Amino acid sequence: MPSVLKKLLALLDTRDRTAASVVMASLVLVALFEVAGIASIMPFMAVVMNPEIIHTNRFLEWTFQELGFQSDQIYLIALGLLVLGLLIFGNVVKAASMWITLRFHNGLYYKLARHLLARYMSLPYTFFLNRNTAELSKNILGEVQTVIGGVLDPMTKAISSLLVCTAILTLLIVVDPSVALAIALVLGGCYVSVYKLVRRKLQSIGRQQVEANAQKFKWASESLSGIKDLKVLGREHTFLQRFSLHASRHAHNNITAGLISSLPRFVLESVAFGGILLVVIYLVAQGKGISQMVPLLTLYAFAGYRLMPSLQELFIAFAKLRFSAAGLDIVHHDLMLGSQQPGDLAQHLPPVNRAPLPFKERLELREVSFSYEGTLEPTLRHLNLRVMPNTSIGLVGPTGCGKSTTVDLILGLISPSGGEFLVDGTQITAANIRQWRQNVGYVPQTIYISDDTIARNIAFGVPDEEIDIAKVREAARLAKLAEFVENELPDHYDTAIGERGVRLSGGQRQRIGIARALYRDPSILIMDEATSALDGVTEEHIMDAVRSLSGKKTIILIAHRLTTVRDCDVIYLLEHGSIASQGTFDELMRDSSWFRVSAGG
Numbered sequence: 001m002p003s004v005l006k007k008l009l010a011l012l013d014t015r016d017r018t019a020a021s022v023v024m025a026s027l028v029l030v031a032l033f034e035v036a037g038i039a040s041i042m043p044f045m046a047v048v049m050n051p052e053i054i055h056t057n058r059f060l061e062w063t064f065q066e067l068g069f070q071s072d073q074i075y076l077i078a079l080g081l082l083v084l085g086l087l088i089f090g091n092v093v094k095a096a097s098m099w100i101t102l103r104f105h106n107g108l109y110y111k112l113a114r115h116l117l118a119r120y121m122s123l124p125y126t127f128f129l130n131r132n133t134a135e136l137s138k139n140i141l142g143e144v145q146t147v148i149g150g151v152l153d154p155m156t157k158a159i160s161s162l163l164v165c166t167a168i169l170t171l172l173i174v175v176d177p178s179v180a181l182a183i184a185l186v187l188g189g190c191y192v193s194v195y196k197l198v199r200r201k202l203q204s205i206g207r208q209q210v211e212a213n214a215q216k217f218k219w220a221s222e223s224l225s226g227i228k229d230l231k232v233l234g235r236e237h238t239f240l241q242r243f244s245l246h247a248s249r250h251a252h253n254n255i256t257a258g259l260i261s262s263l264p265r266f267v268l269e270s271v272a273f274g275g276i277l278l279v280v281i282y283l284v285a286q287g288k289g290i291s292q293m294v295p296l297l298t299l300y301a302f303a304g305y306r307l308m309p310s311l312q313e314l315f316i317a318f319a320k321l322r323f324s325a326a327g328l329d330i331v332h333h334d335l336m337l338g339s340q341q342p343g344d345l346a347q348h349l350p351p352v353n354r355a356p357l358p359f360k361e362r363l364e365l366r367e368v369s370f371s372y373e374g375t376l377e378p379t380l381r382h383l384n385l386r387v388m389p390n391t392s393i394g395l396v397g398p399t400g401c402g403k404s405t406t407v408d409l410i411l412g413l414i415s416p417s418g419g420e421f422l423v424d425g426t427q428i429t430a431a432n433i434r435q436w437r438q439n440v441g442y443v444p445q446t447i448y449i450s451d452d453t454i455a456r457n458i459a460f461g462v463p464d465e466e467i468d469i470a471k472v473r474e475a476a477r478l479a480k481l482a483e484f485v486e487n488e489l490p491d492h493y494d495t496a497i498g499e500r501g502v503r504l505s506g507g508q509r510q511r512i513g514i515a516r517a518l519y520r521d522p523s524i525l526i527m528d529e530a531t532s533a534l535d536g537v538t539e540e541h542i543m544d545a546v547r548s549l550s551g552k553k554t555i556i557l558i559a560h561r562l563t564t565v566r567d568c569d570v571i572y573l574l575e576h577g578s579i580a581s582q583g584t585f586d587e588l589m590r591d592s593s594w595f596r597v598s599a600g601g
């Protein structure tokens, strides 16, 4: 349990800790009012049973005289109203404390989820090559919820219940130490024994729950994103079964945890009821009269009425903490990824606008090697490549030879494990990569389309008020998309195109990708198989547009169809991760047999 507290505290910054202290202070107040409410019942009942006390008790007599009461009856009514007032005010304090707690918990939920998303986004691209994105979404949405609902909330409740229990028990000890001790031992002993019995089980199903939850998210997400293939192959049932397996395990674990949490209540209710009977027998045996017994019994009954739920809440809180600790482990671990501090994320996400890194002389990959994590053979080996500004180069080669990996390196998504990536002699590192990328427009093999309008998809990620519609149109014109958008779509650039662009054809999606890359008028345009989904005529149109940029922009083209790279100034032929040959189209036709065969000549 101390490690849970340590991890939770590590997630809080100074402001959160101050807020937590305010919550704690409010909980102490609640406990004090709780006990004051209970404590005031006994004297009140004693006075009701025997109004003579008003004059025999020095304090009561003093208040009677000082406040000028006319009769015992009026005094009794006033005393009753005072007790009622105390109870009502206690409940007002409780409501205020609940409000403070809710604000703290929900504020922290928002903050942790935001921090976790920011943390993931600040991590290098290679991190995402090894992690399932459905699992990451689950951590941001589900596990952060577990930290709040399963750790912070029960912890607050445990502290509050502990305070209330201690306050009530102190009161009972003041009134009658032996009975109070017996109550504490019986009730406390029952809960502690049950907790000891079930805590391992709770911890183990808690761990299973994290895994079941991750699998649930994964299969739900994969069933829906792969729906087209599933339908065609008729495999919906298999995916549904995979989802159901984990979803039902998740439900079962929840049932077990819920049952374990409420089990002691039933036992304890009988024990407590029996306890009251025992107290009566004990008092009768001591020869106490009814007028002495009623106030004391009222106190015990009321104390029990308050103590039992608090004890039960304390138990549930501990059970929940055990069950949810694994979720906290995940959030704590992932928030610390790549850093020691969870609170410094704003610095990790690079600033949006920085001047582009100058590219005036040459881009150079020098003796570059690269290996993916978990692979035996390096993907790139001693690769040397030079690109001069405003020239066009083509990257060709057999499938799997490392073309996309080379482009990822130029984009700074991965870093070379050997050799150097230089621009005008400056090494590209994490410190200047954002500035370098300001120069680059990139069209990948598969275009990510967001469930949004055409304009927002072209000016991707630009805040609405900053979208330059003239630039959107120009980019669409260059990507041969303008005619379709302006003549065929009902709302033109404001037409929504559905999740992942389901309302578009493959070629249209590809053209959105090209327009997106051109929107900010980059000085370097990198196209990775960007036209392979297009028909020959459209490809020719787009390549015409690309050719019209030659001499004005640096162009790097990856293409399977060698005619696409025909007009490039230099074509690099990659084989097994290094440059096997380079030259113009005609030179490679002359020198490379692979090139000749691929070109069909």
Ligand SMILES: Nc1ncnc2c1ncn2[C@@H]1O[C@H](COP(=O)(O)OP(=O)(O)OP(=O)(O)O)[C@@H](O)[C@H]1O
Binding pocket: 129, 372, 373, 375, 379, 397, 398, 399, 400, 401, 402, 403, 404, 405, 406
């Ligand atoms: N994330 C990854 N983890 C491990 N290996 C990878 C990863 N991505 C690519 N590879 C491997 O690296 C090699 C080069 O891949 P790359 O995508 O760069 O080739 P390519 O020349 O672009 O291929 P294609 O023409 O088929 O697109 C391949 O053998 C591939 O299996």
